[in-house]
Amino acid sequence: MAISQDTVERVASVSDKYKYGFISDIEADTAPIGLSEDIVRFISAKKEEPEWLLEWRLKAYRHWLTMVEPQWANVHFPEIDFQNIYYYSAPKQKDKLKSLDEVDPELLEVYKKLGIPLKEQEVLAGVEGAYNVAVDAVFDSVSVATTFKARLEKEGVIFCPISEAVRDHPELVKKYMGSVVPYTDNYYAALNSAVFTDGSFCYIPKGVRCPMELSTYFRINAAQTGQFERTLIIAEEGSYVSYLEGCTAPMRDENQLHAAVVELVIMKDAELKYSTVQNWYPGDANGVGGIYNFVTKRAACRGENAKVSWTQVETGSAITWKYPSCILQGDNSVGEFYSIAITNNMQQADTGTKMIHLGKNSSSTIISKGISAGKAQNTYRGLVRMGRKADNSRNHTVCDSLLIGDKCGAHTVPYIENQSRTAKIEHEATTSKVSEEQLFYCQQRGLSEEESMALIVNGFCKEVLQKLPMEFAVEAQKLVSISLEGSVG
């Protein structure tokens, strides 16, 4: 027997529970609508960028013009009018900020509402619930505040908006930007390269263990505005860093585009953990509104023993198109991908990873949990490739899908290519549903139906939730429940 109609309906009522759907009235400085070389120049000028970067943007823009939107993903949406988007929108700011205390109180209020700590004092004073995390807050097109910069500087760690890095550390930006995701990589990466407005830059010097979690909090506020951020993290030899990102947006009837690029460079013996909790506005139950989340994320393990770990909890967005990938160049390098993707109502997600093994003894692990409810479509798409020289490399992949209700879809599309005799690849995938027996068992023990559902789904996701930093895990667990219903809390 399939689950009861009641559950299906309750599950379907989620979109009303999107907690972060408010709109803030913040005066903005906005570029003219549409995209042209002039807009690219406008953005570059706004950011007072050097000539080389403008040139790079223009090359990307011209290349983008020659490309066509990718069609291979299992997502369907009306054609995007790239001329009907604002490519730059920033909160008005009178002077340069000298300290965090000068941040517009209204902005601080926004972040308070979102539960993001922008006050260093609270953390330092040990205020309950304040996490030991440095935050870069990106509001529409620009970074509005970055906390704990001074403390991090003491360790030699650079953590700042990427526009600031362009100004203060041009040699690093020039060396690494586009080295993992070139602007020619794909349609959205090319677009991003032309019009990216801000994002975070992290540099962890040789041998440094970053003393605190680094995080970026992305907020889309302005209407009809696209967010195109670019994140670049470099972990030098023997360093360690854990980085988190979160995303939310207001409830609007229109679809908004978010096309980000994230590049990670991991050198010999370094380790980077990258965690995402993506909760962009998913649209309403009828599929009106919501963010189009088209993101290119890639990590290059360039030295021996380099290790990168992607953990993602994808609950938001109308459409998600995203494949955080690992290029395992270094011998003994390690790539990991842990993912939970929840789609409900009319949401569509096509997400997964690529593990490209080039170095000897490299290893990778993929654990993907896809949950589909309502009329949603959820696709895992992944590539595991063992190069001719990837001797003794290993991959293990587990892809599980859970279906709730009989109108949704779950799909698995793995590509597995092995060119190395001594490499081993193992892939398993299953699809199942929440059984009536499981629900009944929980209910018989006193849980409500939605509590039971939350419990079972959280159990299904547990392996991945455990990979998140503690500060995030609790939030994510709640989000998993909320995304499927207002069942818990």
Place this chain on the structure above:
Amino acid sequence: MKIMTPLADQYLDRFEADLNTLPGGKREAVRRLRKSGLDIFSGLDFPDRKNEAWRFTNLAGLTKGTDAEATVTEEATSIPRDALKTPHVMTFINGRFSASDSRLGDLPEGVSLTSLHAELETGNDDLVKQIKPKSGALVALNTAFMEDGFVLQVAEGVTLDAPVLIDFVSTNEKGRDARHMRNIVLLGAGATLTLLEQHTSRHGHRYFSNPRTDVTLAEGARLNHYKLQDESLAAFHLAELDCEITKGAVYENFSLSLGGKLSRNELTTRIVGAGGLSILNGAYLMRGEQHSDTTTLTRHLVPENDSRQVYKGVLDDSAYGVFQGKIHIAEDAQKVSGDQLSRALLLSDRATVAVKPELEIFADDVKCSHGASSGELDEDALFYLQSRGIDALTARKMLIDAFLTDVINEISNEAVREYFSDIATRWLDKV
């Protein structure tokens, strides 16, 4: 205008002339059918690697046109062709039915085995109407140029115990370098039959084989369909099969592929009745520069039915193996189970395997899984065997044999099981 591949151009050029000489050239229905096939083909050309379903298999070696240099002189087929004893044999030589090499006299009442050539020339219209050009390039090309094939019809409730052997033999005959065989199998309700299709070559020459088989199983029918592909090492073998499985019907397929320079076995099963069962198994054994592609699509279109499949590959030298398998479960096709397993052994540092197992699921009360693995032989097992006194080469062969036996044992017909097992062992002797 679209630029076609040289081989496609050759086909388009000669179609008008061939239309009159191909079987059924005087029947309007057949001519129309051929034309509709050509229309589809001319809009498609041969698939290239930009086509998602062909991303791992490159037909350029075929489509650039004939290449006399490519002729291989080595004797390709080394298996004993008469090993399978059965009274029912239908033989095609170079794509044409050969009555003198066939034994069809002992077929019981209710079993009809005829040649497509005869059906197209003088058969009834109902059968011709059954043939559809379909949407793919290869089946469309086949429709335009089909010359012969077998038409097997089994009446309701008839059971035939001895396997029916269809023997497709190739020899180095001038001007006969392509065969577009069109085969039709219709099993009536409750009928049961075992069919072995065998594609072999007497010379190591180049040719293009493009067989298309359409199977329809009425309620409760069972077809055990086995295929041995041992074409010449210079040949291209691109086979397609479509099977409709109705209520309670069972389709069992096992394909053993060892031959061909480039081969593809594309199987589609459509389960349209409750209790239907699709079993697709196979093994591919490749060495040298051989390329083998197995592509399956299992479509569960109604509730309450099952499918399972196991494919195993052994790749030596620079061989390239492909397995693509999709399980599709339609909306409302509840209480369905679908399992798939694909495993490949790489025996050489130059061998490659590419695997794409896909699940496409639109119903929630289903159980589906797929597993895929690839790698070399288990070192612990090798050492264990050696520590008991078995030399390294024998130990390797034992393990490969065990790897294959596992799937060959899935063949429910004993005679065919032993026949295939023997062929696999002979292949192994050359490792």
Place this chain on the structure above:
Amino acid sequence: MLEIKDLHAEIGGKEILKGITLSIKAGEIHAVMGPNGAGKSTLSYVLAGRAGYNVTKGTVTYKGEDLLALSPDERAAKGIFLAFQYPVEIPGVASATFLKTAYNAQRKYRGEPEVDAMEFLKLIREKTKELDIKDDMLKRAVNVGFSGGEKKRNEVLQMALLEPDFILLDETDSGLDIDALKIAADGVNKLRSPNRAGLVITHYQRLLDYIVPDFVHVLADGKIVKSGDKTLAYELEEKGYTGMTDTAGSAQSVQL
């Protein structure tokens, strides 16, 4: 029968055995004991010839011949038998096929005539009867789906069939299954004779209650730090490895 002289061995560039010298005569059973990580398993694998274990120095002479020059199967044919603590599962290979192939391979190597299927069946039936093993085990794939006890019985059956001259019993892991252990010990004891010898490798004294050794050696950090008779095993049980190696009074310092 077996002479090990100053044996050094490494795995993946890491030296594990750092100079082992040991002499085992026909009719003797020696036990090698030691803490985890001492190199016990490595010793058994080096003697059996497993790939990946590189001998960097020293010699091993077996029946007057250079053992290290032989492949694993040649060693087996010359009478060396390694009883695995965790016998390997080999899906798809029937036990009977495996046993017959091994039996005939060894006979062939020694220049003896191979036996045919009927003869072999008779032989193996005798052995299974003797050991109280059900015939259906022969039909099943090697060790696949066997319980711990069944796996051990299968090892003993192989031992009884192949009649080795030198038995290596590897029970290094601390996770011992006592019943399984007894089965293995019984198998070894049945074969004990003045013409045969054995090396029992273990972490615990317990095994030696079932197979009483003539000599006991303590292995630590890749070297033998103390040798004695069977009482040494009891001493070890009492004092633990740390106590033992501390009071060993040997010139070699031991890092545990």
